[in-house]
Amino acid sequence: MSGTHWLFGDQLGPEFLRADGAGGPARDAPVVMIESRAVFRRRRFHRAKAHLILSAMRHRAEELGDRVTYVKADTYREGLREAVGSGPVTVHHPTSRAALALVRSLDHVTVLPPRGFLVRQEDFRGWAGGQRGLRMESFYRNVRRDHDLLMDGAEPAGGTWNLDHENRERPPRGARTLGAPPPYRPREDAVDEEVRRDLDRWEREGDVAFVGRDGPRRFPASRREARTALRRFLSHRLAGFGAHEDAMLAGDDVMSHSLLSSSLNLGLLDPAECVEGAEAAWRAGEAPLNSVEGFVRQIAGWREYVWQLYWYFGEEYRTSNALGHTAPLPDWWDELDADAVSARCLSTVLRQVRDTGWTHHIPRLMVLGNFALQRGWDPAAVTDWFHRSFVDGYDWVMLPNVVGMSQYADGGRMTTKPYTSGGAYIDRMSDLCGPCAYRPDRRVGADACPFTAGYWNFLHRHRGALSRNARISRAVHGLDRLKDLSELLEQERDRGEGPP
Structure with a gap:
């Protein structure tokens, strides 16, 4: 297949230039890579994520040498027009629906099968x-x-x-x-220095804004x-x-x-x-x-x-909201303001995300996602936050992980129950509760754990729907044994959206 081959910023390994009978580009085809400023304007990404993506793209361009035309443009359309005009282009199936819609809208672009996965x-x-x-x-x-x-x-x-x-x-x-x-741990080089200077300049110009810290590159x-x-x-x-x-x-x-x-x-x-x-x-x-x-x-x-x-699941999955959660994300969460949070588990994990753009799957699910679920935050906003805040976050990654697994917004199409717990789980699986101002076994009072109180409040709020779920119905029925339920619900109403 003749023409220039387009590499997106998440198609940077040799697999995406392999020419074979399984739908690869032409052997030794010229390559175009496009660095789109508009991508970073659309979302307020973690600074470390922006750094990693640009560093990886520019390192790949260095490796490809004269074979690649590397374009810095406002949009992908503009960059492609500058690089190849209306000449024929191939590209492997992109990883987001938006990018796929873009390449399919271009008459001179041929979409090849996806790569980077085991299953067709x-x-x-x-x-x-x-x-x-x-x-x-x-x-x-x-x-x-x-x-x-x-x-x-x-x-x-x-x-x-x-x-x-x-x-x-x-x-x-x-x-x-x-x-x-x-x-x-990788060592930064001249490419990283150039990326950091560019990101600094973009922020000074007010064109792009980031969240989080851009420390020495970890990935x-x-x-x-x-x-x-x-x-x-x-x-x-x-x-x-x-x-x-x-x-x-x-x-x-x-x-x-x-x-x-x-x-x-x-x-x-x-x-x-x-x-x-x-x-x-x-x-x-x-x-x-x-x-x-x-x-x-x-x-x-x-x-x-x-x-x-x-x-x-299709594009409509994006708007799934089976639990009817609509609360907005509070500013302290959106800003990764770990220092505003007293709950030690949440503060520790927010600090990890703020400083590195990463934390492993249990803090993501059982601290961050659990807290958002209990507070009834809009699952689309939570999905976008995870997408923006993590170095490994992409649309395809976060949409099922957050809508289905973390926020149970699909009503069980992906998982059999909501993944929520009180403070006892966090206490059992970590050292985070010991020095905390809140006690994991308390659901009411000044030292009530926000996760323990939030767990029972969540079950109460969705009692009707969850009582029919075999995996969580026993816990829902336990609400009737809580002598302090009224006090707990009043406490949670008074808590508001301030940091715990």
């Missing part, structure tokens, strides 16, 4: 058509079989598909850190860095990943997590090399099965599932 969309549709419910566990097992991942013949390695029950250990008592070997911005980060994780950190996968420590935000999500979502790593590398480590006796299966499930299971649901 047509294969997912075929699987989904035969299911009574689109549950991740069933999908994950199907992926394992089809790709021969952690399989012993027709059976799962170790005789069990899912070892999640082995990956829920509390953090070690009294430990400030998990003690895992440190993750790979890979090149294929070489991403491969080094993957090797470091597989050889030094994977073995200790599983057991404390769901734990949280105030002084250890990364624990044994891989920190590879941003590299996968920029296209710098291919999911196959990640899961196959993890399986190879297990078969070589270098990592236990529970750690390897947990990591494989994150990528071959959850990541693939979220990508497929983004396209399968």
